[in-house]
Amino acid sequence: MFKSLIDDNEKRSQLSIMAQYLNTSFMISTIENEYLVNIEKGVVKNVEEGPFVMPSYVFKLTAPKNEWIKFLQHIPEPGSHDIIAMLRRKVLKFEGDLYPLMSHLLYFKLLLASLRPAESKNEN
């Protein structure tokens, strides 16, 4: 689900400029699965899919899979269009040291939104 964050870094080069001093690892959880994302100088260098035995990361974003699917639609519905909107609805939880996330908030929002399809299609 989030593996393709590593694809097409060229497309995300503008994003990496927004986080050129950022080196971090964070976990995305869909409850049933986990994805460990490693970022170096704003570039996604690796995405590892769980399960993990002893994952090491700085912060974690947890939401049920169906909520992430709603977030990743071409045009998401109100309340699913933004990670803070999901936080507000209490379907997404931020955990850990949130400094890298909050100091690069727009970067992370756009990074996750970059997984949305360019055109509408039925997704599951």
Place this chain on the structure above:
Amino acid sequence: MKIEKEPISGQYGKFKINGIDYRIYWEEAGQGIPLVCLHTAGSDGRQYRALLNDKRILEKFRVIVFDMPWHGKSSPPENATVGNYKLSTDFYISQIMSFINGLELVKPVVMGCSIGGRIILHLAINFPDKFRALIGLQSAGHLDPYYDISWLHRQDVHGGEVCGGIAYGLMAPTSPESDKFETMWHYMQGGPGIFKGDLFFYKFDGNIGNEIKKIDNSKCPIYLLTGEYDYSATPEETKSLADTIGIEMIKMKNVGHFPMSENPKEFLKYLHPVLNKIS
């Protein structure tokens, strides 16, 4: 080279607010019924650039937009220090009334968004006879904190980056990217701690409970319009507010928390009929 000039003029003036002098900047265009527009927390009057350029509105309304003290081109007061700014209900009401009195506006319409959409409720409760009508954009009676606003003002986090990031998500994915970027840019230009200081009003001091029931729509007509993508003041919260007042709310499709700035074209479709009723 010929440039395309806008009909907007800007001016500075000194206003006494709660006994203290403030240098305030405002812009205006049009003629007729005064329409004072209030910007959102942490931003400035540029949010209303489309209204100030809308020929149809300018034929009947004198649109006036001021930057709140500490925002945009308005100055902080003398002897100000960084980090102590907190918008109280009293100071917010006082600056609006000082501005209206200073410009000698008689029974203006006041339209406010977000914190502005909240303060118009306070105006309706306290001074219903002073206004021709009140328009609340993204109005809710109260808001419980749903994220830690201390992130908005920390010396180890760039305030412009984080405030911009927060504002960006409040807009609809369907709004034009250029208008969304400009809206976010205003947030990125705010002074340290100002957005957070405004939220003191929005999330604490300005919360209204049962006092909403004091609003009498027959004394001063109130119009409430809320964008569907707003998760700060949701359409459901505006609906609950409208039900208490006994009026209909207008839910705006394809816009979020900053309708006049993030998608003016869409917003004006909803605003024109409201202004027609008022005029």
